[in-house]
Amino acid sequence: MNTQATEGLWRHARKLLVAMSLGGSLAIGPVHAAPPTADVNTTGLAVTDSTVKVGILHSLTGTMAISETGAQEAEKLAIQQINDMGGILGRKIEIIQEDGASDWPTFAEKSRKLLVNDKVAAVFGCWTSASRKAALPVFEKENGLLYYPTFYEGLEQSHNVIYTGQEATQQILAGLDWVAKEKGAKTFYLIGSDYIWPRTSMKIARKHIENVLGGTVVGEEYKPLGDTSFGSVINKIRLRKPDVIYAAVVGGSNVAWFKQLKAAGITGQKQTLLTISVTEDEVLGIGGENLEGFYSVMKYFQSLDNENNVAFVKAFKEMHGKDSVIGDVTQAAYLGPWLWKAAVEKAGSFDVDKVVAASEQGDIELHTAPEGYVKLHPNHHLWSKTRVAQWSKDGQAKVVFESDLIEPNPFPEGYQ
Amino acid sequence: MGGFSYEELQAILVMQGFAGLSLFSVLLLMALGLAIIFGQMGVINMAHGEFMAVGAYTTYMLSTITETYVPGFMNYYFVFSIIAAFLVAGVIGYFLEFSLIRHLYKRPLDTLLATWGVSLIMQQIFRSVFGAREVSPTLPEWLMGSYQPTDTIDIPLNGLFVLGLTAFVTGAVFYLMFKSRWGLRVRATTQNRLMSGAVGINTKMVDRLTFALGCGIAGIAGAAFTTIASTGPTTGSLYIVDTFMVVVFGGAASLFGTIASAFSIAQAQSIMEFFLSGSMAKVLTLLTIVVILMLRPEGLFSIKIRK
Numbered sequence: 114m115n116t117q118a119t120e121g122l123w124r125h126a127r128k129l130l131v132a133m134s135l136g137g138s139l140a141i142g143p144v145h146a147a148p149p150t151a152d153v154n155t156t157g158l159a160v161t162d163s164t165v166k167v168g169i170l171h172s173l174t175g176t177m178a179i180s181e182t183g184a185q186e187a188e189k190l191a192i193q194q195i196n197d198m199g200g201i202l203g204r205k206i207e208i209i210q211e212d213g214a215s216d217w218p219t220f221a222e223k224s225r226k227l228l229v230n231d232k233v234a235a236v237f238g239c240w241t242s243a244s245r246k247a248a249l250p251v252f253e254k255e256n257g258l259l260y261y262p263t264f265y266e267g268l269e270q271s272h273n274v275i276y277t278g279q280e281a282t283q284q285i286l287a288g289l290d291w292v293a294k295e296k297g298a299k300t301f302y303l304i305g306s307d308y309i310w311p312r313t314s315m316k317i318a319r320k321h322i323e324n325v326l327g328g329t330v331v332g333e334e335y336k337p338l339g340d341t342s343f344g345s346v347i348n349k350i351r352l353r354k355p356d357v358i359y360a361a362v363v364g365g366s367n368v369a370w371f372k373q374l375k376a377a378g379i380t381g382q383k384q385t386l387l388t389i390s391v392t393e394d395e396v397l398g399i400g401g402e403n404l405e406g407f408y409s410v411m412k413y414f415q416s417l418d419n420e421n422n423v424a425f426v427k428a429f430k431e432m433h434g435k436d437s438v439i440g441d442v443t444q445a446a447y448l449g450p451w452l453w454k455a456a457v458e459k460a461g462s463f464d465v466d467k468v469v470a471a472s473e474q475g476d477i478e479l480h481t482a483p484e485g486y487v488k489l490h491p492n493h494h495l496w497s498k499t500r501v502a503q504w505s506k507d508g509q510a511k512v513v514f515e516s517d518l519i520e521p522n523p524f525p526e527g528y529q
Numbered sequence: 530m531g532g533f534s535y536e537e538l539q540a541i542l543v544m545q546g547f548a549g550l551s552l553f554s555v556l557l558l559m560a561l562g563l564a565i566i567f568g569q570m571g572v573i574n575m576a577h578g579e580f581m582a583v584g585a586y587t588t589y590m591l592s593t594i595t596e597t598y599v600p601g602f603m604n605y606y607f608v609f610s611i612i613a614a615f616l617v618a619g620v621i622g623y624f625l626e627f628s629l630i631r632h633l634y635k636r637p638l639d640t641l642l643a644t645w646g647v648s649l650i651m652q653q654i655f656r657s658v659f660g661a662r663e664v665s666p667t668l669p670e671w672l673m674g675s676y677q678p679t680d681t682i683d684i685p686l687n688g689l690f691v692l693g694l695t696a697f698v699t700g701a702v703f704y705l706m707f708k709s710r711w712g713l714r715v716r717a718t719t720q721n722r723l724m725s726g727a728v729g730i731n732t733k734m735v736d737r738l739t740f741a742l743g744c745g746i747a748g749i750a751g752a753a754f755t756t757i758a759s760t761g762p763t764t765g766s767l768y769i770v771d772t773f774m775v776v777v778f779g780g781a782a783s784l785f786g787t788i789a790s791a792f793s794i795a796q797a798q799s800i801m802e803f804f805l806s807g808s809m810a811k812v813l814t815l816l817t818i819v820v821i822l823m824l825r826p827e828g829l830f831s832i833k834i835r836k
Contacts, residue, residue, distance in 0.1 A: 174653075178661035179761055307808045336807035339767045341758045342555070344548025344688070345802035345810075352541050365767060368663065368759035376685030377544075378675040398663030398759035402673070 147203025153462045156256075159232040160463050165204040167192070167450075168211060168227035170238030170248075175215025179364075181240045183394055183443035184262050185210070186433045188237045191450035194428070201454050202461070209233060217247035224248040228255040234463045235260065237449045240442070242266060242310055249274070258465045260449030263442050264389075264411070266313035267523040273465070275452060275472060276494045278445040279412050280523045281314050284389055286321055287499035287516040288410030289359075293326045295514070296385050298356040300331045304346065304370075305361035305390075307335040314361050314389060317528045324527070331355050336362065341369035347377045360388040367395055371403040381406015387501075392440030393508065401508035412497045413444040413484040414510045425483035438508070444483050451479055452489060486518070494521030540681035545803055551688035553795035554695035557788060558753060559768055560775035561702060562746035564787040567776055569719050569739050572630060572640045576648035577772060578765025580744045582655060583621060584614035584751025585760035589659075592666030604669045611694070611752045618748025623741040630740060631733065648765065655762040663761035672756055687756035694753050698746060699788070705742075706784065715739055778818050780828030789829055794818070 150162050159166035169188055171181035192206045200206055209231050211223040220239060227233045228251065235258045239245040242265050252259050252273040259274045267280035292298045301322050305311025315333060322328045331353040334346055350358060362370045367390065374380075386407040393415050396404060415426060415438060425447065429439055452472070457463055460471035471477070477489040488496040496518045502510035563577045574580075588610040595606040625647065633640045672690055675683040706712040717725040718735045726732050751760075758764075779790030794814060801810035822828070 173661075174656070175763065178656070179663050182661050334806055337811050340807065340811070341754075341767075342548075342552045342799070342802075344551055344685075345545065345799050346807060348541055348545050348548060349803060351544070352537070365663065365758060365761065365764065368665065369757055372687070372757060373685065375673060376675055376687045378677070378683035378685075394662070398665055398761070400665045400667070402667075 148461065153202055154234075154464065155462070156464050156466075157232060158234045158463050158465075160204065160234060163204055164207050165201060165463060166207045166209055166231060166233045167453075168209050168231065168233040168236040168238065170211050170213055170220065170223055170227065170236055171240060172215040172244075173210075173212040177213075177215040177240055177244075179398075180394060180442070181213075183437075183440055184240060184446035185238075186437070187429065187439070187443045187447035188449060190429055190432050191447045193432070195450055195454055201457050202463070206450070213238070213244055217241075217243045220244040221247045221251050224251040224257065224259075225255065228252070228257040234258070234457075234465075235453050235468075237262075237446065237453075239263070243308075245269075245274070256465050258453075258468060260446075260453060262446035262449060264445070266310045267525070268313065270492050270494075270523050272469060274493060275449070275489070276521075276523075277448045277452065278442060279497060279499070280494055280521055281317050282522050282525045282528065283494075283497060283499055283519045284410055284412070285314055285317050287519060288387055288389065288501055289318060289321050289326060291410075291501050291514045292357055292385065292387050292408075293328065296356065298385065299328045300353075300355045301328055301357050301359050302331055302350050302353055302355035303333040303359050304350075305335055306338050306363045306366055308338060311335065311361035311363070311390075315359075317525065318359060320528045336366060338364060338366065340366050343370050343373045344377075347373060347379065350379070351377075356385060358384060358386040360386060361390045362388075363390050365398075367391065368398045368400075371399045371407075375403045381504075391504075392442065393438040393510075394440035394443070396504065396508040397438060401504060401506045404504040405506050406503065408501050408503050408513070409510060410499060410501050411441040412499055413439075413441045414500060414502045414512060415439045416502070416509045416511060417484065417500075419483075419485060421481050421485070422483040439483075448479065448482055448487065448495070451481070452477060455479065456489075488518075490521050492521060492523060494523055496520060536681055540679065543682050544684070545799070547684055547688065549796045549799035550692060551685070552799050553792050554688075554692040555754070555757070556771060556775050556795050557791040558691065558695045558698065558746075558750040559772045560779070560787050560791055561698060561784075562743040562750065563772050564776050564779070564784060565702065565706075565746070566740055566743035568783065569715055570634075570736060571637055572634075572740070573637070573644065574740075574743065575641060575645040575769070576625075576651060576765075577743075577747050578767070578769035579648045579651040579655075580618045580622065580747035580765070581751035581754065581768055582651070582760060582762070582765040583618045584748030585755050585764065586655065586659060586664075586751075587614040587617045587748065588752045588755045589664050589666045589760060596667055603667070604671065607669050607672065610666075611749055614748040614752035615745040616748075618751070619741045619745030622744025623737055625744070626737045626740040631736065634736075652762045652765070659762070661762060663759040663764075665759045666755050668756060690756060691753050694749070698749060702746070703784070711738075774815075774818060778822065778828055780830040783828075783830040786828055786830030793829075 150160055154160040169185050171185040172178050196205050213220040227236055237260045239248055239261050240263050245261055261274055262277050264278040264284055303315045305315055319330050322330055389410050391409045455477045456468045456472045460467040472489055473491045475491045479487050498518055499516045500512050501514040502512045504510045566572055566574050591606055591610040595602050672687050675685050677683055714730045714735050718732045722732055775791045779786030798810055798814045801813055
């Protein structure tokens with residue numbers, strides 16, 4: 114396919130993306146006949162004249178199922194919407210879903226199955242860093258393509274992965290700047306669960322607090338995953354009287370942590386607390402009344418008031434029930450299929466190397482993202498805004514601060 | 530620790546003491562049901578954690594029902610949910626003993642495997658019925674917040690509640706085991722099954738009720754823990770490790786041992802946590818337990834019985 118044709122197709126695709134609601138497969142079906150399979154697939158992927166197979170790989174069972182449910186629901190919604198618009202390069206997307214079962218070696222094994230046996234053109238999946246690290250060697254060896262939705266610690270950039278969540282500096286620095294400026298915070302108490310993401314995040318936070326903001330860290334604490342007794346830690350915090358508690362506690366511990374804070378009389382009225390690990394999904398378990406007044410730093414909140422988001426929330430609830438909630442990662446997962454569609458259409462091919470090359474141009478963008486406009490950086494991460502929002506009793510958060518678009522920087526100088 | 534007033538240090542000391550007591554009551558409540566089943570019957574119930582989850586889900590269901598149909602009753606439902614949790618978990622335990630456990634008394638190692646299988650089945654049932662996400666019942670107002678005897682001291686109300694509940698359940702168990710006729714039969718059966726049968730004790734029924742009692746207490750524990758943490762399909766497996774640690778460390782056949790062990794583990798953990806980091810405290814606690822168990826494999830307390 115010559116460049117002009119590619120350009121034309123791309124421009125058309127972009128228009129379609131902008132006016133996603135127009136949808137309708139009729140619009141593209143007959144006009145742009147699907148290009149021959151031999152042209153769009155030179156590496157033996159599972160692409161036929163009318164279909165293309167992709168994988169979804171999340172934990173449907175085990176301890177991570179709680180968090181990963183939303184992500185895979187959003188990916189299915191995006192894929193269905195893309196199919197309703199006529200698919201990608203005239204081909205409908207078929208999903209092959211595998212269960213990572215909250216077990217990291219299983220993620221690697223299922224990745225191999227998806228890439229080697231099913232020959233899927235792309236995989237949307239993984240949630241924890243541990244599962245990504247386990248699957249990564251498989252994706253690199255078999256030259257697959259993974260869209261990874263979770264906000265994570267950074268320090269990674271693989272040819273075979275597109276990161277649709279925020280890396281640590283995007284999420285952390287803007288939030289700390291805000292709390293230092295708005296609340297005049299000088300002293301910080303850092304607390305997180307004991308594994309790589311909280312530890313890396315806290316390392317970055319500490320450097321920023323000490324070197325840039327001129328504040329002090331009066332305590333840094335890590336609790337084992339799943340631990341539910343925070344009495345002693347809460348007493349330590351009381352003794353140190355920090356201006357801000359900066360928290361990255363995850364999973365079941367998160368619920369215990371906030372319930373016990375409230376029970377100990379540390380509430381949103383008396384204490385500023387900023388967390389980077391609470392989304393709408395976690396609030397379901399924690400309960401809005403235990404979080405009231407505390408702040409979360411994320412790039413997306415369900416309450417965001419823009420056209421894209423209203424449509425997204427409506428479509429999501431129609432597909433997955435009116436009681437479902439949408440957290441940061443769910444939204445980031447929703448972006449995956451759309452970013453892939455844009456890159457494939459730009460490349461005019463499903464071949465992984467061509468799709469990656471198209472993604473690295475730095476001009477893959479979505480105007481229809483629920484979080485607002487996003488753009489793919491050549492370093493495989495997204496430009497995105499960071500928002501600080503305050504939780505209210507009903508389990509929704511009100512945005513109190515919104516940054517400009519922040520450049521992703523997975524290898525931050527001076528923060529390692 | 531310089532720079533703190535005397536009052537502040539005193540307040541922290543009080544609250545820290547309570548944090549330790551609170552953890553003690555949590556551990557004891559978790560371990561009590563398992564200790565009864567393990568101690569009296571020699572059955573290692575790997576599904577113990579799931580029976581706690583049954584109690585927690587019962588509470589969650591009652592909370593949802595109350596909120597929807599009789600919102601005026603929200604302040605009182607929690608008391609009933611504890612009783613309901615005991616009954617629901619107890620009845621399920623009763624039928625589990627009848628359908629599965631009683632066939633395996635002669636093969637104690639197989640009960641380990643069988644109850645583990647049961648725990649997986651139960652987890653999947655929770656997931657199918659309640660979904661994979663964690664849930665929390667809405668707590669009545671009187672369980673939230675803190676009691677403030679002075680300006681600087683905050684005692685969590687949910688901690689106080691669990692402490693009181695644990696004291697009550699422990700007292701009830703001791704009364705049942707050591708003062709009631711039924712307890713006499715249980716102890717007789719444990720010591721000499723054949724002889725008990727010969728004097729007219731229905732040992733099979735004793736087994737079934739003991740198992741049901743243990744499961745019911747797990748249900749109470751589950752209901753109580755909804756005030757502290759949330760409930761998900763795999764919540765039980767989170768608690769089971771701590772539970773076994775307490776029971777094994779205390780000496781499998783002794784209720785006193787279970788209490789002593791829960792107390793020492795909780796205090797060690799909570800004091801070390803105050804001076805060290807959380808993970809380090811856990812490591813040190815476990816290390817101490819391992820060393821003590823190496824020196825005393827039978828645990829802190831063991832009843833001397835004729836082998």
